[in-house]
Every structure is written in C-alpha cells, then in structure tokens.
Amino acid sequence: MLVRHSAMRHLFLPCSTFLLAVGCSGGNSGLGTGSMSSTPPSTTLMANFDSIQANIFTPLCADCHSGPNPAANLSLDAAHSYNALVNVPSTEQPTLVRVKPGDPTNSYLVIHLEKEGDGAPASDVPFVVQWIVDGALPGSTAMSMAAQFRVAAVEPDTGDALRASPPRIIIGFTQELDASSVNAASVRLERIDEGAEAVTTSAIPSRAFIPGGNARALMLAPASALPPGQYQVVLDTAPGVSIRSLSGASLGVADPEAVGARAITRFSVTAEH
Numbered sequence: 001m002l003v004r005h006s007a008m009r010h011l012f013l014p015c016s017t018f019l020l021a022v023g024c025s026g027g028n029s030g031l032g033t034g035s036m037s038s039t040p041p042s043t044t045l046m047a048n049f050d051s052i053q054a055n056i057f058t059p060l061c062a063d064c065h066s067g068p069n070p071a072a073n074l075s076l077d078a079a080h081s082y083n084a085l086v087n088v089p090s091t092e093q094p095t096l097v098r099v100k101p102g103d104p105t106n107s108y109l110v111i112h113l114e115k116e117g118d119g120a121p122a123s124d125v126p127f128v129v130q131w132i133v134d135g136a137l138p139g140s141t142a143m144s145m146a147a148q149f150r151v152a153a154v155e156p157d158t159g160d161a162l163r164a165s166p167p168r169i170i171i172g173f174t175q176e177l178d179a180s181s182v183n184a185a186s187v188r189l190e191r192i193d194e195g196a197e198a199v200t201t202s203a204i205p206s207r208a209f210i211p212g213g214n215a216r217a218l219m220l221a222p223a224s225a226l227p228p229g230q231y232q233v234v235l236d237t238a239p240g241v242s243i244r245s246l247s248g249a250s251l252g253v254a255d256p257e258a259v260g261a262r263a264i265t266r267f268s269v270t271a272e273h
C-alpha cells in the first residue's frame with residue numbers, strides 16, 4: 001500500500017521498478033483502493049478517498065471550504081467533498097470538472113493544487129493523482145451507509161444563508177440512482193413566500209441531473225440565478241413517483257412517516273451588500 005515516504009518519486013514508474021523500491025502486490029499495481037474497507041481510519045496518507053479526506057481535506061482545506069458559503073463554492077468537509085468534486089464543474093475554470101475519474105490531467109483539483117498548493121504540500125499531490133487514476137472511488141463511509149437508500153447529505157443544507165445564488169444544489173444519496181426516476185415530479189426546487197395570510201410555494205425552473213461517474217449524487221441547477229428569498233428542495237415520496245435507486249429501492253419505503261412530499265433542505269439567499 002502506498003504510504004507517504006521518500007520513495008514517492010517511484011510512484012509513476014512501472015510495477016517492476018516500484019517493486020524494488022517498496023514492494024508490489026501481485027498483478028495489481030499495489031496502489032489501488034482494493035483494501036480500502038479493511039483500512040482503519042488512517043493517519044498515514046494513502047491513495048484512497050478516506051485517507052485523502054482525513055489527511056488533506058479535513059485538516060488543511062475544510063476551514064475555508066465548508067459551511068454555507070464555502071470558498072469557490074467547493075465544500076471539502078467529509079460530508080460533502082466527494083459529491084462536490086467528482087464530475088462537478090470547477091468554479092474558476094467551468095470548462096473543466098474538479099475531479100474527472102481516471103483523468104488527473106483534466107481534473108481541476110489537481111491543476112489547482114499543482115499551481116496554488118492551497119496549503120497542501122507538493123508531496124501530497126501524487127496521492128490525489130493516484131486516487132483519480134484509480135477511478136476516484138468513494139470512501140468506505142459511503143460504502144457502509146449503502147444498506148439503506150436515503151439522502152446522505154444536501155448542500156446547501158437546512159438553515160444555510162447564502163450570500164449569492166448557488167450554482168447548483170447537490171443531493172447525495174447512499175445508493176446509486178436510477179436516472180429514469182429523476183424528473184420534474186420526483187425532485188423540485190421551490191421558492192417559499194410567507195404572506196400575511198399563508199405560506200405559499202412556487203416552482204423554480206431547474207435542471208436535475210446525475211453527474212457522470214458519481215451516480216450517488218443528484219445535481220439541481222437553477223435555470224437562472226436565485227434572487228434573495230427562501231427556498232426548499234422537495235422530493236416526492238409517492239410510490240411510482242419517488243426517486244429510486246438502481247437496485248429498485250424507493251425513498252418513501254425507508255421512512256413511513258414521510259407521505260407525499262418531503263423537503264430535504266430549506267435555505268435562504270440573502271441580499272448582497
């Protein structure tokens with residue numbers, strides 16, 4: 001297993017050379033994420049998502065990249081980082097995605113780290129590169145939550161006050177989604193207006209899509225910037241309408257209390273000063 005030490009420069013050499021340096025497991029390059037689930041939460045940097053989260057994103061990045069208004073609209077705290085990275089367009093360079101599985105050269109996270117560092121030592125970058133080369137697989141937390149189909153994380157979250165319209169709302173699920181169940185009825189963005197008499201909601205045009213390479217995430221992109229106000233994202237839980245996982249589970253079943261529709265986040269966009 002790849003660990004942070006001085007033999008790092010052998011990382012990109014063929015396996016035979018690598019063998020001489022630190023050992024090489026069988027036909028596998030030895031750098032993969034295959035033993036991920038048996039890896040305890042590590043204090044050693046390795047080329048898998050859990051280790052990168054624990055050793056880079058959480059300690060070095062989440063201070064600026066978390067909360068309702070994360071730097072560059074990028075959350076790197078453990079609950080949100082995976083879904084915010086994999087196949088999500090970069091804010092600074094919208095023609096590129098932040099992490100393109102298998103393609104570190106075209107992953108803006110790598111380009112940004114190589115250019116700016118942003119607090120990560122240069123010797124850490126090859127671990128991120130290798131994780132992407134290996135397919136940018138999710139960590140074991142995502143795996144262990146997969147038993148039940150439910151919403152794992154939403155960004156922006158309930159109570160968040162955003163200084164500007166979010167480019168997208170990201171809903172993370174514990175299982176991969178059946179794309180055919182994603183439509184204007186199963187998931188919708190609404191504006192909440194509290195009138196003197198009653199609270200009313202109105203639908204906001206938006207595009208729902210599943211980013212390639214991360215079928216556990218659902219993105220909701222408003223058709224135009226959201227003006228200041230209160231908003232919610234509603235998932236319909238009615239049988240036949242509800243979003244389904246690839247294994248056929250529907251959201252409603254796991255939560256008998258939820259009938260009809262369920263708001264999974266309520267956030268506000270505040271007027272800019």
Ligand code: HEC
Nearest residue numbers: 060061064071072074090091092093108109112118119120
């Ligand atoms: C001191 C605050 C701060 C820290 C710490 C920080 N960043 Fe950033 N980051 C920013 C800001 C601000 C931007 C917006 C562009 C800029 O000013 O470079 C940004 C932009 C980015 C972008 C571009 C996002 C996009 O969608 O275009 C990436 C990727 C990124 N940071 C990754 C990281 C990583 C990885 C770490 C930890 C190793 C990190 N940042 C630590 C403040 C920070």
